[in-house]
Amino acid sequence: MIELRHVSKAxxxxxxxxxxxFKVQAGEVMxxxxxxxxxxxxxxxxxxxxxxxxxxxxxxxxxxxQLEPHKSKQxxxxxxxxxxxxxxxxxxxxxxxxxxxxxxxPELNDIRRALQKAGLQEDAWLQPLASxxxxxxxxxxxxxxxLRRSQVLLLDxxxxxxxxSATREFIKIIEQLAKQGAAILMVTHDLYCAHTLATHIGIxxxxxxxxxxxxxxxxxxxxxxxxxxxxxxxxxxxxx
Ligand SMILES: Nc1ncnc2c1ncn2[C@@H]1O[C@H](COP(=O)(O)OP(=O)(O)OP(=O)(O)O)[C@@H](O)[C@H]1O
Numbered sequence: 515m516i517e518l519r520h521v522s523k524a525x526x527x528x529x530x531x532x533x534x535x536f537k538v539q540a541g542e543v544m545x546x547x548x549x550x551x552x553x554x555x556x557x558x559x560x561x562x563x564x565x566x567x568x569x570x571x572x573x574x575x576x577x578x579x580q581l582e583p584h585k586s587k588q589x590x591x592x593x594x595x596x597x598x599x600x601x602x603x604x605x606x607x608x609x610x611x612x613x614x615x616x617x618x619x620p621e622l623n624d625i626r627r628a629l630q631k632a633g634l635q636e637d638a639w640l641q642p643l644a645s646x647x648x649x650x651x652x653x654x655x656x657x658x659x660x661l662r663r664s665q666v667l668l669l670d671x672x673x674x675x676x677x678x679s680a681t682r683e684f685i686k687i688i689e690q691l692a693k694q695g696a697a698i699l700m701v702t703h704d705l706y707c708a709h710t711l712a713t714h715i716g717i718x719x720x721x722x723x724x725x726x727x728x729x730x731x732x733x734x735x736x737x738x739x740x741x742x743x744x745x746x747x748x749x750x751x752x753x754x
Contacts, residue, residue, distance in 0.1 A: 515539055516561065516666055516697050521570030523556055523721075530556045531567070532721035538714070540665065543688065543698040545708035545729075548718030549745050554701040556721075558668050561699070562592055575666050575697075588616060590666040591659035595674055597651040601644040605629055605654050608643060612658055620661055631690075632657035633683055649680035656687055659696075667691065669700040673707045685711045705741060709734045717744045 516538040523531040531553045538544040546554045559565045560572050563583040572579040575589035599608045606625050613620045629639055634653040643651060652672065659667055669688075673681045681704075688711055692698055702708055708715055712729040715737070724744045732740065 515573070515575060516544075516668075516699050517571075517573040518557065518560070519571045519573070521557075521560060521567045521572060523560065523565065523567050530721050531560070533570070534721060534723060535570075536716060536723060536726060538697045538699050540695045540697050541692055542713045543692050543700065543711055544714045544716060544726075545700045545702055545712040546716050546718055547702065547705070547708060547741055552718040553721040554718055555670065557718075558592075558670055558699070558701055561590070561668060563587065589664070590668055591655070591662055591664040592668045593652065593655045593659070593670065593672055595671040596648070597655040599643050599651065599654060602642050604640045604642055605634060605657070606639055608654060609658055609661055613661060616662065618662070624661060625657075628657040628661040629654075631660050631687075633687055649676050649684070652676070652684065653687075656684075656691075659691065665696050667696055667698045669698065669702075671702055671704075672700060673702065673704045681707060705738055706734065709737050717741060719745060 518534050518536055521531050521534045522529065534553070534557065536544070546557065548554050556565065560567050561574060561579060563579050563586065566580060574586040577586040577589055579586040600611065603611065609625045609628065610620060632653040634650060634657065638646065638650060643654065673684060676684060685707060688698060709729065714726060715729050716726045717724045
């Protein structure tokens, strides 16, 4: 489970997060949408303990992030927009090394299974990451989440720069992880991905959640309409 309770954060005089609260339960995928500067990355950074809130609490899998930062980091896997691992290592060595950093010595078979589930083609497993495309690197990041059996995933713009079929593949894998009980928070500008993948959508503006709703209640067109209505603050004429 992922939770923010009344979190506020100011930079200088500027309020980046304004009393923000939300919850993502096990098995849910929540997508945070919002224009540039809405506070989406600040939200992730607080959950990652990269920055400290001025007030409020962040929780990851039952652990208070600010009180037990080391423990909370062990409970989550974070996939940044660009997964930059060790370029000269292959996928297997990267996963083995990263797992050891978390005090976990994985069996080779577990690593292979994780790479398979993440959808990375087998002939790439022993190639250095320097030769990987963005989508392939991302699969190594997802394989790490699978290997760690992480119950919390934080995803930052995961589909930016992916082609349509890589996006579809990514969506399928994340759906699987949610079905297996992970709580997933994704920050994105990709309405298609949000609409296809999310169980819940939150629309942010000026550090607040303007709206949170169950995704299945909207078509993609109606989500787009709602998003622009919230972001612009005006009522648009619905064309479809
Ligand atoms: N380290 C920082 N120092 C000063 N101001 C910051 C810092 N981090 C974020 N901000 C400000 O806080 C606000 C929220 O920024 P944030 O990066 O969370 O927005 P965002 O929704 O992720 O935007 P984007 O879609 O562009 O990534 C912005 O006004 C930003 O300028």
